[in-house]
Amino acid sequence: MAYQSERLIAQTREVREASGVSQRALSKRAGLTQSHISQIESGKMEPGLSSFIDITRALDLELMLVPKKLVPAVLGLVKAQATPNMHIHAGQPNDKRFARAERLVKKMKELYGSSADLDRVEDTLRFLRRVNLNDQEMQLVRELIARLERYQASDQAAPIVRDIAQNLQRLRNSIAHGGSAEPRAAYSLDEGDDDA
Amino acid sequence: MAYQSERLIAQTREVREASGVSQRALSKRAGLTQSHISQIESGKMEPGLSSFIDITRALDLELMLVPKKLVPAVLGLVKAQATPNMHIHAGQPNDKRFARAERLVKKMKELYGSSADLDRVEDTLRFLRRVNLNDQEMQLVRELIARLERYQASDQAAPIVRDIAQNLQRLRNSIAHGGSAEPRAAYSLDEGDDDA
DNA sequence: TCCTCCGATATAGGATCATGCATCACTCAA
């Protein structure tokens, strides 16, 4: 329950996963228990304000109060910068990450059948794997993969897969298409992508 | 305790007071009890995340997650918009005057210890700072601040501080209560000042 | 004066947070 905080909690989870930080590692940094964090992230309990602040701090985030009128502006600011920030500890080397993601896609295709979107995901992953990605780009890929893992079994998976496919392809195009390209970044630190 | 959340809580209190909303009115909007809000604001208890979100929502604020790196930028954004485009006297000498006065009060509290009157002065200054004052009102504030500066070190300071506190609070009440109907609040929150 | 509103405080009881274990099923690498 507690629909109000769902979005904030989901954001911390996305950042944590995108940074390659495990619940146990986070629990040590934040001074909480892994069990506690698991229950919070899975919506089984509602954290106290200070617990939640501990979590955000441990993720190098800050909880800020913003007048409603300025929310879109702040959102734009955050989105534009796409936080190439968390080097904390890349849990896995990149190609392992890609390998795992490709296995996941393969499994999904077996379980739920092939789809154009899954094909696109597979295709772009294969491409991106062979390219040198900068921090920002890698960050984006990490987040997209994390989302894919999280929602793989959801009955809402279809539109999410579609969105992931689009983001991956956009990244691929911007790379293949000549160096600069804008930090197109459909980023995660804002709009909730979930859920029901 | 809970130093991390103190700042956020203090902010909600400032916004609430600046909007002329009582704890009781806020409690109705947020769906909490007045006693609860009092204890939170005075630091006697730590709210749950959802309770705190209820409070912020009721104050037309949004709780946002921002990468630490972007905090200064967001702060600048918020601060820039904090005062509406209302016809403020150019150059903001008023703001500086308030800032100076608040520093003075803080210093006095350090030197001579806290007192109810100093607290009142501090509170009312914080309120008045965010409000558009007409010439007459600003004149009164100027005089009061000048008196405070003049008598800060006097051994007769106590009754003078008391008198200043009373005058400031009277002014605040007349404004918050809509007495003189004029430009008004920087933070506009609909005036549902009712309560039980 | 009487009345209203303010914020702070007290009490009691029920709900839930949070910890500290332990354990589970799962995935991956050696």
Added chain:
DNA sequence: TTGAGTGATGCATGATCCTATATCGGAGGA
């Protein structure tokens, strides 16, 4: 297979949140 890592789950205990209700002193306004 074995060992390590992941997140989810269970459970007992203690802490504290949160409500509901009532009261208090202080500050106006009628």
